Structure formats: structure tokens, C-alpha cells
Amino acid sequence: MDRRQLRAARRADASGSGPTLAEREPARYPGAKGAFALFGEVLLTGLLIAAGGLLIVTLPAALAAGIRHLRRYVNAEQSHARTFWADWRKALPGGVVVGVAAVVIATVLAVDIVLANTGALPGGALIGIVGWAGLVVGAVALLAAAGAWTPETGWRTAVRGIPAALVADPLGAVYYAVAAVLTGVVTWMLAPLIIAGLGCSAFAVVAIPARRTRR
Secondary structure (H helix, E strand, O other): OOHHHHHHHHHHHHHOOOOOHHHHOOOOOHHHOOHHHHHHHHHHHHHHHHHHOOOOOOHHHHHHHHHHHHHHHHOOOOOOHHHHHHHHHHHHHHHHHHHHHHHHHHHHHHHHHHHHHHOOOOOHHHHHHHHHHHHHHHHHHHHHHHHHOOOOOHHHHHHHOHHHHHHHOHHHHHHHHHHHHHHHHHHHHOHHHHHHHHHHHHHHHHHHHHHHHHO
């Protein structure tokens, strides 16, 4: 439907003289019609991710399962908690490997940041900036990999596809970074807010790629 046809459809919908827009075009995301219900589902997903990622190294599997859970929800598909845990179990074997690698990298960067702040390292300010930037980049990569994971392709394909996915949508990478930083900030402000932060990050991974299809 082009713009002229869309305007005509809107006039007919408003006047009642023709088919409604709902009859002309099916909703793209039928499960996301209610804003309050969607917000509640995002919070529930954050709680599920927090529970699934309690051991830290299981966080990638929990993120992947949470993202798939929200995708099903906005598409009005079966999105029960048991489907989340089924995805979590499928994502766990490779996800633990990704989680261990992420913990090691994050620990090294965190130690560098602490040492930089103490002045024990030459060029401490620059090292601190690089450390924080590395943490953000790692968080973006983790979100991208979790969003690309499927039971059929596995983690190896998801991780290998990170550079191509971020290069193809650099603005989306910036949005991922904002979501990751906001999750860190709200968690630092009040630890229980990590539930909302994780849920919003998972929803960002669902929503950000979808924006390109609306253009």
C-alpha cells in the first residue's frame, strides 16, 4: 500500500465508509498492542533472565532465551515461561562457553580500570577510558550474539556473525550500547533494577532491528 492509498484508507476508516485499517492490513506485531501489558511482559522477561543468569556464566543463555521469549510475545505466539526455560536449556551448553569468555574479558578490563584509577599504571586515564569502552563493546557483542542465537544455528554462528551484523547497522550498535549502559547505570543506582534493565535490553534487541523494516 503506497502513501496515497494509505491516506485514503485512513479517511475511509475514520468516516466508516469503507474497510477499517485492521481489515486492510494485519497488525505487524499483534502481541504488542497493549503498552501496559507489553511493559509487564518486559519486566517478567527481565526476571526470567535474572533467574537464568544467576550464575553469571549462564547469562548469555538467559539473554538468548529472553529475547526469543519477547519475539514470540510481540508476534502473539506461545510465550509461556516454560518455553523460556526450554530455550535456556538448549542455549546453555554453548552459552556457558560464551559466558566464561565474557567473564574473563570483563574481569581483565575491570582490573585495568581499578589499577588505572589508583595511578599505579602509566597513562592511567587513557587505560581507564579504554577499559570502559571495552566493557561497552563486550556488552554490545553479547547482546548481538544473544539476539542472533537459535537452536538450529547455535552459538558459533551467532558469535561469528557479530561483526557483519554491527557493520550492517552501526546505528543499531549505538542503540545496543545505550541499552547496555542504561542497564549498568540503573543497576548501580539500585541493584533490584537489574530486572528492569535486563528486560529492557532484551526488548531492545527485539525492537532495534525491526525499525529498519518500517522505513
